Amino acid sequence: MANPLPPDATDIPLLHRALARDILQALRERGARAGERLSRLALAKEFGVSRTPVAGAVALLEALGVVETDGRTVLLRDPGFDLGRLAVAPEDGSDAVAALIVTLARDRRSGELPEDVSERLLQSRYGVGRAVLAAALRQLAEAGAVSRNRGHGWRFGPAYASAEDRAASYRFRLMIEPAGLLEPGFALPDGWGAGMRRLHERFLSRGWSDTDMVAFFETNAAFHRGLAEASGNRFLVQAMEQQNQLRRFSNYDWQSGAERVRVSAADHLGILDALEAGDREEAAERMHRHLAGTAALPWRARPPQGG
Known part of the structure; x- marks a missing residue:
């Protein structure tokens, strides 16, 4: 029998709870059965996140009786757990x-x-x-x-200090990100594309509020970092981590509206389509168009309240 939500469930980070739900949904969609062995590293790669959120999500799933851990071993125990109980609701x-x-x-x-x-x-x-x-x-x-x-x-942490900073950042990204898709060792981890597609489609299929931008940016950042990791070039990964950090608060404080979010999600799905079709040159062209379109959006530093 599944355990109830932990008494301190309201103190569970949103990222951990959402990731736990996504992990369980992905396992169910691919027909995982009780007793299957899971890898924290593989989950981190599949969902484009670091090991820390995966550790938190696995800990939550263990508290709920969905998985069982013994050191580095993670075993699936209850793939039929009610996904609705992991939904992120306003009251939590x-x-x-x-x-x-x-x-x-x-x-x-x-x-x-x-x-x-x-x-x-x-x-x-x-x-x-x-x-x-x-x-x-x-x-x-x-x-x-x-x-x-x-x-x-x-x-x-550091962030864009001016519109000029942001413009220089996007010029840099236009140089490195499309090229990363053409690296000779480029290879997507198994399941990563499906996981990213599912996360993006969720944003396209629901209503929008300003607070959704936090979750959307982290999905966006995971997408770009995941592609950098797939390039096999560690210098590209380091550069992407820096760029994600610089743009984080600018994107949390989103000023371009819900429609641009949908355009961004659709752009990402188009890049995935090309990669899954084996056409990396087309994916690189789509990445270039995506970044150029985002770079062209108006951006301004916010004046102080009342100023």
Whole structure:
């Protein structure tokens, strides 16, 4: 019998909960059976994330009785677990966490938040509870957007400082990302394309709210990083990680509307189509068009509130 959701389920990072659901759905779609052995590394590659979110998702699935772990071994126990119980619903606090992350991104971009902040300052400024603030900071830390200071408090990571910074970033990406798809050792991990397709189609098939941009950007970032990893070129992976970091808050604080999100998702699916058809040159051309289209979008630094 499946276990109930843990008592502290509201404190589970949104990324871990969503990833746990996606892992279980993918296992079910490919007909996985109880007793099947799973690999954390393979899951990280399939879903285009680091090992930390996978570890969190596996821990949640274990708490629910879906998997069983013994050291590095992960065994599937209950592939029939109700996916609906892993749905991210407004009442679980995830909307509040995403809304706070968007607000932090906006205020950081406007210069209203300094590079170094304390939890007391953030809690007082935004009037949020400790659980919501802790969940937001944990999610940002996992993404590399903030880091703990040695003494106390948190430090925000680097981001675009100006429109010129952003333009230079996209010129760089136009040089390296299409070329990465043409690297001689390029190879997508088994299941990665299907996992990415499923994540993108979810955004295309539902309504949109500003707080969705946090989850969409992380899917977007995982897509571009996953393709860099598939190139087999570690320097390209390092460059992509840096570029994702620079654009994270700019994308959390999205200013181009829901339609552009749909265009971006459709562009990604088109690149996947070409790769799955074995046409890497077409995929590279589509990547170039995708990046050029995004680079052409208007971008501006946010002025302070009331300024």
